[in-house]
Amino acid sequence: MENIIYAYTRKDAIADGFQVEIDLKTSRSAGIIYPVYMNRTVWDRYVEVPKEMTGYQDEAGRLWDILWMFAISARKTPGAELLFKFICQLPKDEPWLDNEHSEEGEFQRLITLKSMVGPVDIDDPSPAITIMFPNED
Numbered sequence: 001m002e003n004i005i006y007a008y009t010r011k012d013a014i015a016d017g018f019q020v021e022i023d024l025k026t027s028r029s030a031g032i033i034y035p036v037y038m039n040r041t042v043w044d045r046y047v048e049v050p051k052e053m054t055g056y057q058d059e060a061g062r063l064w065d066i067l068w069m070f071a072i073s074a075r076k077t078p079g080a081e082l083l084f085k086f087i088c089q090l091p092k093d094e095p096w097l098d099n100e101h102s103e104e105g106e107f108q109r110l111i112t113l114k115s116m117v118g119p120v121d122i123d124d125p126s127p128a129i130t131i132m133f134p135n136e137d
Contacts, residue, residue: 030067039132
């Protein structure tokens with residue numbers, strides 16, 4: 001057996017702020033049985049409410065949209081990697097990213113994200129889901 005010289009674990013990524021652990025109660029209410037983690041880049045862009053939209057949107061609703069659309073898509077996909085879509089409102093002056101496409105209305109964008117199933121961490125091989133941008137690993 002080879003000795004591990006260095007490993008950057010999921011625990012490290014959460015502690016460093018690069019990943020966000022989704023509350024089990026929230027993900028289970030969307031029908032997801034495995035723990036869910038989200039890359040900080042996805043959280044910051046699609047879950048955090050832009051200041052221009054506070055008052056009529058909240059983080060819980062935006063997170064629910066992502067989890068629900070993931071859950072629906074995951075039921076149709078047998079593999080460990082999945083691309084899924086959802087609609088998100090962003091300020092009209094917010095720059096467009098490669099994974100965002102035009103939808104009706106000036107604030108709505110059709111977003112594509114990727115999810116992968118892998119181990120919870122290096123010391124816990126049970127399955128977990130990580131949601132990220134399509135170009136991330």
